Amino acid sequence: xxxxxxxxxxxxxxxxxxxQSAESLLDFHxxxxxxxxxxxxxxGTYDRKLFDNxxxxxxxxxxxxxxxxxxPYDKTMYIDCDTYIQHEDIKKxxxxxxxxxxxxxxxxxxxAKITKLSDTEEMIYHCGIFVYKKRPIVQDLMNDxxxxxxxxxxxxxxxxxxxxxxxxxxxxxxxxxLEKKYKDKIKVGDFPWPDARWNFCMGQRPEELSGMPxxxxxxxxNRVYKEKESFQLR
Amino acid sequence: xxxxxxKYRNPxxxxxxxxxxxxxxxxGKNYRPAQIxxxxxxxxxxxxxxxxxxxxxxxxxxxxxxxxxxxxxAEQEEKDAEQREVHRNRIxxxxxxxxxxxxxxxxxxxxxEDKRIKKLxxxxxxxxxxxxxxxxxxxxxxxxxxxxxxxxxxxxPEFAPDIPEPPTEP
Numbered sequence: 001x002x003x004x005x006x007x008x009x010x011x012x013x014x015x016x017x018x019x020q021s022a023e024s025l026l027d028f029h030x031x032x033x034x035x036x037x038x039x040x041x042x043x044g045t046y047d048r049k050l051f052d053n054x055x056x057x058x059x060x061x062x063x064x065x066x067x068x069x070x071x072p073y074d075k076t077m078y079i080d081c082d083t084y085i086q087h088e089d090i091k092k093x094x095x096x097x098x099x100x101x102x103x104x105x106x107x108x109x110x111x112a113k114i115t116k117l118s119d120t121e122e123m124i125y126h127c128g129i130f131v132y133k134k135r136p137i138v139q140d141l142m143n144d145x146x147x148x149x150x151x152x153x154x155x156x157x158x159x160x161x162x163x164x165x166x167x168x169x170x171x172x173x174x175x176x177x178l179e180k181k182y183k184d185k186i187k188v189g190d191f192p193w194p195d196a197r198w199n200f201c202m203g204q205r206p207e208e209l210s211g212m213p214x215x216x217x218x219x220x221x222n223r224v225y226k227e228k229e230s231f232q233l234r
Numbered sequence: 235x236x237x238x239x240x241k242y243r244n245p246x247x248x249x250x251x252x253x254x255x256x257x258x259x260x261x262g263k264n265y266r267p268a269q270i271x272x273x274x275x276x277x278x279x280x281x282x283x284x285x286x287x288x289x290x291x292x293x294x295x296x297x298x299x300x301x302x303x304x305x306x307x308a309e310q311e312e313k314d315a316e317q318r319e320v321h322r323n324r325i326x327x328x329x330x331x332x333x334x335x336x337x338x339x340x341x342x343x344x345x346x347e348d349k350r351i352k353k354l355x356x357x358x359x360x361x362x363x364x365x366x367x368x369x370x371x372x373x374x375x376x377x378x379x380x381x382x383x384x385x386x387x388x389x390x391p392e393f394a395p396d397i398p399e400p401p402t403e404p
Contacts, residue, residue, distance in 0.1 A: 020338070027353055084331065086356040110316050202331070203324035213357065219331050 002094045003033035003052065003073040008081050009063040015042055017221055018081040022050045025085040032090075037067040061153075062170060065146035068132075069139040080128040082221040089215050093131055093198075100189035102132040102141075105199040107171070108208075114169070117162050123175040125188075128218055129199040141182055148173040242287050246299040255296065257287060333364045342375045343368065 004025060008014040015038055022034050035053040048054060053072055057063040068078060075094045079085075097103055104125035109115045116122050132138050151157055152167045159167050166172040178188060191198045196208035201218045243265060245257035253272035258265040272281040287296075337355055338344050346352060351371040358364040 020335070023338070024356055027349055027356060084334070084356070086353075111320055202327045203320040204327075205319070205323060217327075217331060219328065 001033060001073055002075040003035055003071075003077075005035050005037070005067070005071055005073070005076050005078045006081055007037040007057065007064040007067045007078075009037070009039050009057050010059045010061065012042060012045070013221055014081045015046060017083075019046050019050060021079060021081060021083045021085065025079075025090060026050065028085055028088045029091045033073065035072055037063060037070075062146060062149050065142065065149055065170060065173075068145070069142035071134055074134050075131060076134065077131045078129065079216070080218065082219050083129070084217040084219070085215065086217060087197075087213050087215040089197075089213075096192050097131050097133065098189065100133075100187045101135060101138050102130055102186065103189040103191055104130045105191050105195040108201070108204055110205075111201060111203045114166060117166065117172075117175075121179075123166075123169075123171050125171070125174065125178075126199055126201075127171045127174050128201075129216060131191075137182075137185060141177060141186060144177050144181065145170070145173055148177055152176075240290070242283070242290060244299060245287050245291055245296050246303045247296055250297075250300075253281075253284060255284070255287070257283075259283065330358070330361055330364065333361050334358065337364060337368045340368070340372070343371055346371055346375055348374060 006018040006022060008018040018036060025032050025034065033052045034050065035055065036051045037055050037057045039059060040056045055070065057067055060066060075097055077093050106124055107115045107126045115124070149170050152159065152173060157167060178186065194208055194210045194212060196204060197212050197215050199216055199218050200209070200214045202220060239260050241260045243258045245255050248254040248256055248269065252274050255270050257268055257270065259268045270281055270284050272284045273279045334355060343352065348371060351367055351374070355364055355367045355371070358367060
């Protein structure tokens with residue numbers, strides 16, 4: 001069975017965003033199987049019927065990474081909460097995995113805070129939306145992703161030769177693992193061209209869609225909600 | 235022993251013919267940006283800093299710095315233009331996106347069973363399209379799907395508050 005995965009923890013705004021995103025997903029794919037990882041304390045504040053599974057997690061800053069290996073699906077599409085589905089093609093996403101273990105969309109250097117690590121090394125994959133298979137080695141990668149992130153945010157972690165600022169990005173953890181530990185062990189691929197329609201981030205050039213409709217819009221939660229603060233930040 | 239810092243660095247022409255140049259001058263321990271304007275040589279004016287610079291640097295050095303700086307400026311302008319484009323795109327995309335989110339906060343739209351129009355709102359590429367489909371859906375909901383959103387007299391509880399009758403003349 002294949003399905004979609006959201007993780008909303010720490011800040012209730014993520015939960016509200018995940019619910020809105022799941023609603024939009026169901027408008028275009030009414031039979032979609034959706035799993036939500038969230039915190040128990042928010043029970044009763046949202047419509048549980050939207051989700052096939054609700055699994056409780058804690059309020060770790062990257063509960064996302066903890067949740068990934070615990071997916072109930074054979075093929076999973078992980079979707080950041082601050083997204084919005086707007087096309088029926090979302091149904092087809094699992095067919096693009098093919099022989100790959102995981103597929104990503106690409107970062108756009110002009111629209112990202114940091115992508116380049118050195119003259120020859122670049123974090124090319126966007127880690128906000130991806131599809132992956134539930135194979136033991138992929139689950140290992142996901143568990144390592146969580147561990148690597150926890151390690152790299154500790155003050156004593158030495159990221160050299162890379163700059164200290166990369167430590168706050170889980171994109172760096174994934175890049176590091178794919179390059180240093182899982183190279184040639186995991187088959188990594190891309191979303192079909194134009195990949196921009198699968199993860200259209202605010203600020204991205206409309207030309208990148210090549211005239212094709214957007215499937216997923218990816219916004220930034222803080223900007224949208226800054227004027228509408230009705231949830232408590234912890 | 236500390237090495238003595240050069241008094242002038244990075245001179246480049248602003249207007250070579252009129253002996254106007256930009257450079258950095260050591261003031262205390264720090265370099266400060268400075269513009270030196272002497273004027274056309276025919277005017278016969280003299281500037282001590284300019285003369286000192288011309289003793290340290292050849293005209294060719296300053297020509298080369300000037301060309302290099304043009305490349306730096308061009309590169310920066312390209313980056314700025316790219317950032318302006320990203321910012322412009324972001325503003326437009328966020329405005330459209332905010333409008334869609336707001337549309338789905340309207341109970342009649344959120345709870346509507348009309349998936350066809352709801353999908354058109356979600357897919358809309360412009361704010362005008364969002365507004366048009368929102369209006370269409372609200373109208374359809376009001377007329378056919380959930381007519382009880384109106385009071386028995388046909389007024390909407392939110393849009394048509396009861397207005398008290400004016401007092402009659404005795």
